[in-house]
Amino acid sequence: MSEPALRTERLGRRYGRSTWALRDCTLELPRGAIIGLVGANGAGKSTLLHLLIGLLQPTEGAIWTFGEPLRANRPDGLARIGFVAQDHPLYRTFTIEDLLRFGRHLNPRFDVAGARRHVEELEIPLDRRAGALSGGQQAQVALALALAKQPRLLVLDEPVASLDPVARRLFMRALVGAVADRDLTVLLSSHVVTELEQVCDHLVLLHSGRVRLAGALDDLLAGHRMLVGPRHDTADVDGLVAATHGERHSNLLVRRPAGAQDHPRWQTHPVGLEELVVAYLEN
Known part of the structure; x- marks a missing residue:
């Protein structure tokens, strides 16, 4: 059995003496998957990502990538990890060709030809300065540079948050294609849950600095359902995640093994990803 792409054990980051941005984060993420990371603002998402790329040091716990401890203080420790930030930071006065040459000098395995091909296919001129690009073009160039590093793990922090729908679709299409073409x-x-549902096969949900939900997307959806029935006291409901009540009816989101039988007085309905995520974030 191959080692997971990423494993964390009781990972935590504290600011000051008592403020924990992330705590007791234990995860095991499979290779070759696109894993969606969701949570409200302040849930600990950016803290987790910055720990994984070495911008922060953990207060407690440990990180392994592909079976080896993460050594963020050594160049080879981060060589297998690529990163694209939300604002796609690029040197604004550099042309795209300048950025490719710069990337080649910083990364010994940098695939200049592949990155050049990526931007040319999108009809982004190589002599255009980064500061003159649209938001969608900047995102695509940032993705091309990150992929040219030939990482095994690619970390993306809200890369499409500021993009219009067409630019988001193009970015996601390029991302899915990259995963299909290489060991990545x-x-x-992302906050755009509907787009995560289209491209992700694994999900991690953070709430108040802790992991509330993690697993294969299909398994998580199959293991939750909505029960609709007469208004009901929820004290004796096993696996209850969230409840809403009308004058005569209750809607109960429950987590139970797939195939488990519910009382016949309840109507059972499948749960969508957005409904599932919102329920965990609100409770």
């Missing part, structure tokens, strides 16, 4: 695992933080 992606950890993708």
Whole structure:
């Protein structure tokens, strides 16, 4: 059995003496998957991502990538990890060709030809300065540079948050194509749950600095359902995640093994990803 792409054990980051941005984070993420990372603002998503790329040091716990401890203080420790930030930071006065040459000098395995081909296919001129690009073009160039590093794990922090729908679709299409073409695992933080549902096969949900939900997307959806029936006291409901009540009816989101039988007085309905995520974030 192959080692997971990423494993964390009781990972935590504290600011000051008592403020924990992330705590007791234990995860095991499979290779070759696109993993969606969701959570409200302040849930700990960016803290987790910055720990994984070495911008922060953990207060407690440990990180392994592909079976080896993460050594963020050594160049080879981060060589297998690529990163695209939310604002797609690029040197604004550099042309795209300048950025490719710069990337080649910083990364010994940098695939200049592949990155050049990526931007040319999108009809982005190589002599255009980064500061003159649209938001969608900047995102595509940032992705091309990250992929040219030839990482095994690609970390994306809200990469499409500021993009219009067409630019988001193009970015996601390029991302899915990259995963299909190479040995690549992606950890993708996003608030756009509907787009995550289209591209992700694994999900991690953070709430108040802790992991509330993690697993294969299909398994998580199959293991939750909505029960609709007469208004009901929820004290004796096993696996209750969230409840809403009308004058005569209750809607109960429950987590139970797939195939488990519910009382016949309840109507059972499948749960969508957005409904599932919102329920966990609100409770």
